[in-house]
Amino acid sequence: MKLITYAVLLCTLYFMPTTHVVSEQTETTVSSNMGEMYSLALDSYMPLDTALNHEIQFIAIDFSTLQDIEQDDKEYITNYFKKYNVNVIDSTLDNLRKKGMYDPETLVLKGLLLKITKADFSNQQVILEGTKYRAGDGAIGVKTILENKDGKWRVIESKLIWIS
DSSP states (O other), rough: HHHHHHHHHHHHHHHHHHHHHHHHHHHHHTTTTTTHHHHHHHHHHSSSOOOOOOOOOOEEEEEGGGTTHHHHHHHHHHHHHHGGGGGGEEOOHHHHTTTTOTTTTTTTTTSEEEEEEEEEEEEEEEEEEEEEEEEEEEEEHHHHHHHHTTTTEEEEEEEEEEEE
């Protein structure tokens, strides 16, 4: 009886599509609460190089670069950033320039542009790189590591990777 049970177990393990199952679990874990995850990551940029935050009139977030994001995630992120008591908008740098949301003499934005430029997703962790932009000579690059534990995202590390 033990030999048959062992043989069934071996066959089950051998023929079971474990890669597919792990992939599905990874996708489910990482894609849950994307609004929360991106909010925490982008918010981790705010205390870095605080001189860029001086007298901002808005925070623009480039949603076009965010992976696996839905409308309710965008709303979550927008509402999250209202804590800074400025307008929160979805925009790219080109659109901000076209709308005149920068000082044409100094070429400095009247607010901040937050953007994710690279995303690496694994089972319980996400590594994001992005920018906090105010001007060509007033911007930073940030690398943020987030972990999903018990269905909640938390920032493990957020650090500068370049300054202009």
